[in-house]
């Protein structure tokens with residue numbers, strides 16, 4: 091109450107009403123060590139109702155985390171570790187960044203998947219070194235958001251029994267009573283139908299009932315658990331209680347006085363924590379004991395299984411084992427003329443797979459199309475913690491649970507995959523992966539209108555740019571099979587989320603020798619014959635082949651062009667100026683970019699006098715090769731833009747050019 095009042099804003103009501111539950115979780119059930127928030131086998135706690143962050147900060151403070159009272163007093167202020175919504179990596183004990191409702195719920199599901207996977211891989215009979223739970227507090231909003239429905243379904247399907255979730259049934263949201271928005275469904279029955287174990291606690295002030303239900307939920311390991319806790323927002327503030335206003339506004343001094351009086355506290359004291367309370371809440375001794383006991387088990391396991399220990403440590407570093415780079419495949423264009431980059435991506439994954447045994451992930455029912463299976467990795471299920479997760483058609487939950495796996499730790503680059511167009515269905519999670527800076531991989535195939543006949547509903551247009559607009563997300567769109575292999579190396583070398591955009595259609599395999607240049611984000615793929623180029627053609631992904639062909643056409647007109655392959659803006663931008671200038675010399679102002687998406691933003695590289703060949707309309711249902719040609723993603727169009735830019739009168743006709751992309755072999759199907 092005091093913290094929100096001092097800040098002048100925040101969300102007091104839910105924190106107040108959920109305090110007995112948080113107290114029960116943090117002091118009676120959560121196996122954690124405030125002095126080592128990174129203890130690997132700790133239980134995880136997620137406040138999915140992130141707006142109630144002051145509840146989590148209070149618990150962390152009182153139970154002995156490195157979060158002093160001064161931080162509570164600086165709630166929501168500049169430079170504090172107590173921001174408006176919990177942020178991972180900022181506050182010790184905060185496992186995930188939450189606030190966009192439903193995300194924390196789904197993150198927890200990913201954490202439980204990680205736990206299951208690591209337990210299966212590293213536990214041995216008599217040596218259980220992975221055995222922890224995920225506790226979460228969720229609100230009406232969490233349950234209303236679709237992502238939690240997907241995640242609950244996924245958790246039920248996979249019998250994630252380590253989930254211990256609480257639903258704050260306060261029947262209040264911002265717009266008022268849930269009678270107007272969320273009382274038409276029986277939430278308990280919904281979760282039961284999804285395979286969850288459901289209990290009810292009638293009064294959130296009943297500590298005994300809370301403890302009993304939590305105990306039952308903890309004991310239930312065969313199914314995920316939901317405890318529905320009936321509460322009254324802002325209890326015991328007499329006037330604020332059960333009102334929507336108590337959700338997101340400071341209570342006011344008078345109301346705080348009344349609430350403190352109701353609790354038997356001195357209303358004239360602020361931020362007062364009696365010593366007995368600290369003593370009672372302190373979880374450091376219990377935490378130390380828990381961790382020491384685990385350390386003993388871990389040491390015994392380490393001594394018995396040194397090979398596993400080595401692998402475990404590698405896994406917790408978040409990186410694949412050394413040696414994986416040498417395994418990344420290369421293709422020789424004289425043997426393999428064309429290949430879809432999605433196919434090359436699959437080959438790369440299989441090549442490095444054994445170097446990253448805890449890298450797990452899957453696709454949203456498109457694994458056969460995105461080529462993101464680890465051969466012989468098995469399917470993740472209630473009886474087998476395989477590496478390949480059948481997410482089903484649940485992109486939202488896929489994204490958020492991949493984030494959950496990443497913040498859990500021990501998992502190398504968890505990934506999710508689908509068609510690029512459906513990145514829209516994962517976007518909240520993608521944004522949060524960037525905000526949290528977690529090492530995940532988003533693998534999106536069918537990355538342009540080149541996918542063809544499925545038509546405009548399936549053809550990404552604005553996606554490359556909209557993804558590049560997300561800070562801290564590295565987007566890589568490799569030109570060919572060899573660059574795809576290199577892109578995987580870049581992915582592992584990037585300290586944050588990476589999006590790989592791969593083609594459905596075949597593209598020419600280019601000379602592998604210069605492909606390593608892709609590690610620097612952009613590089614000279616083919617240069618001018620003599621001295622400085624007259625014009626620079628910049629392409630990404632499948633359009634690099636278009637640019638190369640345009641260069642050939644320009645040569646026929648006596649124009650000496652350089653082709654730059656630019657798979658990643660972000661990686662190129664991070665290079666030193668000298669390198670950047672060597673690829674795009676400031677002295678060469680004639681530049682043309684070509685990319686099968688909205689051109690907005692290419693001015694950054696082509697300058698105000700350059701040209702950008704792109705697509706700023708929706709696609710169409712027709713063969714991809716024809717569509718690309720029709721939309722101007724063609725060598726002659728690129729060459730003509732260059733000629734125009736150079737003030738040359740010649741124009742190249744379609745007949746003179748040869749289409750640089752070819753439709754996929756029809757036997758491979760469209761999906």
Ligand SMILES: Cc1ncc(C[n+]2csc(CCOP(=O)(O)OP(=O)(O)O)c2C)c(N)n1
Pocket residue numbers: 104139141142189190191192229230231232235258260262263264323337
């Ligand atoms: C995805 C998303 N949409 C909207 C919001 C804004 N918002 C914050 S809390 C909230 C709903 C509050 O109701 P409830 O979830 O029941 O929380 P309570 O007030 O009971 O704590 C909304 C709409 C949000 N945080 N996330």
Ligand SMILES: [Mg+2]
Pocket residue numbers: 229230231258259260261262263
């Ligand atoms: Mg509510």
